[in-house]
Amino acid sequence: MEMSLKKLINIFLLAFILFLVLYAKKIIGIIDVITGKSKKENTLDINNINQNLVKSENAIQGELSLIGEQMQKEIDEGKRHDFDKIVFCNIGNPQAVGQKPITFYRQVLSLLEHPELLDETNIESLYPKDVIERAREYLEKSKFGVGAYTNAQGFEFILDDVAEFIEKRDGYKSNTTNIFLTNGASEGIQMIFITIIRNKRDGILIPIPQYPLYSDTITLLGGTEIHYYLDESKGWGISMEEIKNNVKSARLRGINPRGLVVINPGNPTGQILEIENMKEIIEFCHKENIVLMADEVYQENVYAEGKKFISFRKVLYDMGEEYNDVQLISFHSVSKGFLGECGHRGGYFELVNINPEVTEQIYKLASARSCSNTLGQLMVSLMVRPPKEGGPSYDLFQEEKYNILNELKERSILLAEEFNNIPGLQCSVPQGAMYIFPNIDLPEKFIEEAKKLGKEPDFLWCKYMLEEAGIVLVPGSGFGQKPGTYHFRSTFLPDKDTLRGAAYRMKAVQEKILEEYS
């Protein structure tokens, strides 16, 4: 009896020690708080702020972009003379590299900012009639103009506009309760990720290469990225084999794949998915119960002959009722297409087959920031409801739209040709979006030098291109790529002469690199 009591005590002692060991870090933390020791370490520094934030990265507006801006400033101030100007090909920001806004859109918005203009006697000599009508319509429907908070989803009449646009595009009815207007697509993506991700065991499948907002947001929220590689040899296509394998191996590591991100048309890779491929993806999400997140912000940017944008929503509904359990969220934006209205921060997302209880939670999240900005919301309405045929603005609108899209198409062909002319670079003509993503065949010695400097080889290469050719690019490592391969992303937004000039200088720099490092 005595013996067994001793045993019991031993056991408890042991359990207690084990508990201490397992929870040591937490316990020490709590003791530090109780004794007030932790307050000495509370001054915000890199070690005691949100470590998920510290871990996240920022490829697009990163180091090279800052150096480029500094160089441009020196040129503006007359302190630098090696380049006429720095060519910014790092960011899909069309109006920063010469694209003009669509006249109709801006005319309407100017009247909404200052509705008293509508009372001017000569207003019809200043604005086309359909602009005036549209502005009057918006003012009446918005009730309070652009200066008041809207509800959390956005102006109701714009939700109607978006629903109608989606219905017309896809041939299936859309319900306004499922549409949320956002400050650009980015905010919508962040809101959906906040809703889904609970902890590091929640995994989100993202393409590699990908637009880094996805990986950054997952890191920030403490979830886990599950990568699937796009197949460069097949024009950056999506292989179901690759996705299935990665889902399987994620599960074996205890990671629960809950969401799948598809960017179509692709960023940074510019490919446009085939219907068959989209069907496979939906089939997979159906079978595996994975939420499909479709980044469709480049839906107007389709250049390749015979290619056409089709929304995941349409393909899903086309597949029949059996697939009505596939949860889909689709994102769109005013920043891309032929508008390029990045500064207005307008966008929307639509929830498809999402449980209304969950929609209510997303509404709550949206209402925490009151609403998205009203001008951005109105830009969304203008995007989905362009001037009507026969109206006085129609011809100019069509011309502006055609010119922008046609220019983008021509530039994409031009830039692919120019890049393929540079030794060591290889790429195909992008089918859509605003980017080209060439492969760089780097000399071994160059790779070694980069590693010695603790830099990614393609980062070092892009840095050379900035310093010696005056062009800002984003290294492939910022988007992810197969180990041992190197790439960079360039927009084809600047005008042709600028692109030709930049490619010409890049060729010279690359020849120098090859000579030096071979």
Added chain:
Amino acid sequence: MEMSLKKLINIFLLAFILFLVLYAKKIIGIIDVITGKSKKENTLDINNINQNLVKSENAIQGELSLIGEQMQKEIDEGKRHDFDKIVFCNIGNPQAVGQKPITFYRQVLSLLEHPELLDETNIESLYPKDVIERAREYLEKSKFGVGAYTNAQGFEFILDDVAEFIEKRDGYKSNTTNIFLTNGASEGIQMIFITIIRNKRDGILIPIPQYPLYSDTITLLGGTEIHYYLDESKGWGISMEEIKNNVKSARLRGINPRGLVVINPGNPTGQILEIENMKEIIEFCHKENIVLMADEVYQENVYAEGKKFISFRKVLYDMGEEYNDVQLISFHSVSKGFLGECGHRGGYFELVNINPEVTEQIYKLASARSCSNTLGQLMVSLMVRPPKEGGPSYDLFQEEKYNILNELKERSILLAEEFNNIPGLQCSVPQGAMYIFPNIDLPEKFIEEAKKLGKEPDFLWCKYMLEEAGIVLVPGSGFGQKPGTYHFRSTFLPDKDTLRGAAYRMKAVQEKILEEYS
């Protein structure tokens, strides 16, 4: 020997069992993932999304607001005749209840949306000269107009404008590297909380009552609220005793107090802090190493005689170099003041005494959403740099500004008087901001009925007021209050006749309640 081996095995077995027990939930989760069982439960529902989101609340745009909107719709459609209109006093949204925008601001923005107007020959008959000049200046400085992304902090020239405004206000130099332009103050507050909060042991001190964005954001990020009650008997003043006690007791519970939120002028309570009180708060933050977050969005909304807004930043710098370790973040917005430009979603925050390494991380966070909307940024510039004395817009601007602020002051006095005339309500005249927060003395039987219905008593009271007096209020329980006390928040934004009419109806309803439940 054999005995002790047995013992050892027993011990390991025990340790293993203990491990299983402690980690049971996690282990089962991982097994479910590995076996693919969890995929069946992956369809998004209220139980498997982010539970912090589910826990967070939404008082301002909550249930009553939705009912109110529905009622207004029925009135608009001629289906409802009990009220001429619903009076929305639930949200600080001035332009939704009749406030007109400042002409100068909107004129400038209209030119920025459509700069071609500047080429019209009769432009000077349409716009005052200083509007044209300002628009030209902005277009030149912005380089690409309003359609391009700016850098993550915002247009550099607007950061300059803000720094100059702060310097002029406080008498101490401000550095643009510490200023970030945001989509309203809300986004800034969320960004700072994301940076600071790591887990549930990180506590943020918030006043009770408070603007619920604070509690909601802390809940969403998984941190812990540490409440400090404002003293209603002393005009909702801040008691250091209260703060100190709550910090102490939080530490004893293992919660590390890292941030202190002060709203000045107060929301929902309208008080303006005395300098002495502000000094104590700074002293406390200095001693306890707590980041001070100053919500100063109502800095222009000061009505009480002899009262003046002074920024925490000025008080901090006035206290001398010794206090240069106090970390302060101050928030401002274009939504309040006399602008009320909520829909434009413009705001900024300034970091004071924050480690540059941390600022860099905040920059990264800001760049994830590319930039805040450009029109909102420009509205910030206009707010901090109004038309110049002597210019053609100056007199109208002064008149508009004076009228709005004077009206707000008169309405605050009127509404306090009206509410104090309603039996059971008690309040003092707000010193500032846009809200009044009366105490409701509720009959015991009413409280019991509410509890039977599972509702907060002041929610039920506000619901009566909506249904029978046609006014949308926010119950005190949405902001927090001392247990056993009941309040509501009302804006004083609608015009005087509307407020008088609403108060008249509220009085009748309250008399009915008192009769029925006494």
